[in-house]
Amino acid sequence: MTRKPVDTGDPDRLYTVTGGRSRADDTFDLVTLVVSESQATAGMQSEHVRILEMCRHPTAVVEIAAELKLPITVVRILLGDLHDTGRITARHPRAAQSAASLPDTALLKEVLHGLRNL
Numbered sequence: 119m120t121r122k123p124v125d126t127g128d129p130d131r132l133y134t135v136t137g138g139r140s141r142a143d144d145t146f147d148l149v150t151l152v153v154s155e156s157q158a159t160a161g162m163q164s165e166h167v168r169i170l171e172m173c174r175h176p177t178a179v180v181e182i183a184a185e186l187k188l189p190i191t192v193v194r195i196l197l198g199d200l201h202d203t204g205r206i207t208a209r210h211p212r213a214a215q216s217a218a219s220l221p222d223t224a225l226l227k228e229v230l231h232g233l234r235n236l
Contacts, residue, residue, distance in 0.1 A: 135165055135192060142194035145201065151176040151209045152197060165196050166205075173206060 146152070153176050158167040165186060172185055183193040200206040 148180040
């Protein structure tokens with residue numbers, strides 16, 4: 119099976135979408151959850167509008183990029199614009215849980231055994 123190359127869009131369009139910017143800050147990684155804090159307003163860039171509509175519920179950055187069919191870097195720049203104006207909030211996934219807060223291994227094995235018996 120051969121992989122189809124990913125079309126990242128016309129470079130001129132990407133340049134226009136980002137206003138010529140090529141670097142985003144490190145606020146948004148692939149699994150950062152984004153939530154809209156406002157509605158779209160008249161005159162907003164169409165990509166910004168789509169992000170606000172998509173993020174009515176927490177949505178990961180990677181999902182936004184996939185839905186918009188844009189490279190992650192471009193999406194991170196767009197998210198930075200929205201974040202700077204207070205239109206979105208970003209939540210990073212919780213840090214790794216401590217071993218004490220994880221379920222007991224024996225319990226997990228019992229659950230797995232029960233599922234296999236179904």
